[in-house]
Amino acid sequence: MGRGVLVTGGSRGIGAAIAAAFRDLGDDVVALSSADVDLADPESVERAVEAAVGTLGKIDVLVNNAGLVELGTVTNLDYAQWQALWRRTFEVNVFGAANMSYCVARHMIDQGVRGRIVNVGSRGAFRGEPGMPAYGASKAALHSMGQSLAVALAPHGIAVTSVAPGFVGTDRVAHMVDDAVLAQSPFGRVANPEEVAAAVVYLASPEAEWASGTVLDLNGASYLRT
Numbered sequence: 001m002g003r004g005v006l007v008t009g010g011s012r013g014i015g016a017a018i019a020a021a022f023r024d025l026g027d028d029v030v031a032l033s034s035a036d037v038d039l040a041d042p043e044s045v046e047r048a049v050e051a052a053v054g055t056l057g058k059i060d061v062l063v064n065n066a067g068l069v070e071l072g073t074v075t076n077l078d079y080a081q082w083q084a085l086w087r088r089t090f091e092v093n094v095f096g097a098a099n100m101s102y103c104v105a106r107h108m109i110d111q112g113v114r115g116r117i118v119n120v121g122s123r124g125a126f127r128g129e130p131g132m133p134a135y136g137a138s139k140a141a142l143h144s145m146g147q148s149l150a151v152a153l154a155p156h157g158i159a160v161t162s163v164a165p166g167f168v169g170t171d172r173v174a175h176m177v178d179d180a181v182l183a184q185s186p187f188g189r190v191a192n193p194e195e196v197a198a199a200v201v202y203l204a205s206p207e208a209e210w211a212s213g214t215v216l217d218l219n220g221a222s223y224l225r226t
Helices: 013-024 042-056 079-111 133-156 171-176 193-203 206-211
Strands: 004-008 028-032 061-064 116-120 159-165 215-218
Touching (some): 042 079, 079 116, 079 133, 116 193
Parallel strands (some): 004 028, 061 116, 159 215
16 A cells, blocks of 8 residues: 655655655655645645545655745835745745644554655755845754754654755746856756756655654755855
8 A cells, every 4th residue: 555645745846756756656745735735834834734644545755846936135125015025935935844744743653653744945055046035044054953853753753854855847847947056066957857856755754763853955056065
């Protein structure tokens, strides 16, 4: 019998590739879109998890993939716009993922599931995102949250990891991928969603328990950190 897998932001791009990769393994997948859950609303998150448990029977794997990306800097926003952008970004990228992780982790603990939580972060958490600083900061927070949960949940047999992709060739960022972006990687290209999905599938596997706490770079050597 396959595992029960819950993927947020699963209707397109990276999320759709992740959902497809798990289905190819024979897992049962609930792929949530913004039409299914408002990640900024804690009650909506709780309802979505309860519905997923009802569909899947149990959740073995949570992939926090959904994320809000908005351009906006000190130089092109007024003060009210700046505050609103940061609130929107953190409500989805940090608080939404935190609430989703809480609800799923409580389910795993109550059901005795040795589960996996995988967060889809970003290279921008380390490299910086001058055109969208709220996004970069939110992904840094997501990575940190994952590492904290990795320590807290290990006694329950739950491993928590993150991936940190650079640019990925999806419809959402297609308008941002120009020659300069392609040149960031010595491979001369950006990632495809299936490459991110393959890493997520590995980190969610039983064999990857000892990777708990890891933040895995997936940026084609476009940014090397120490």
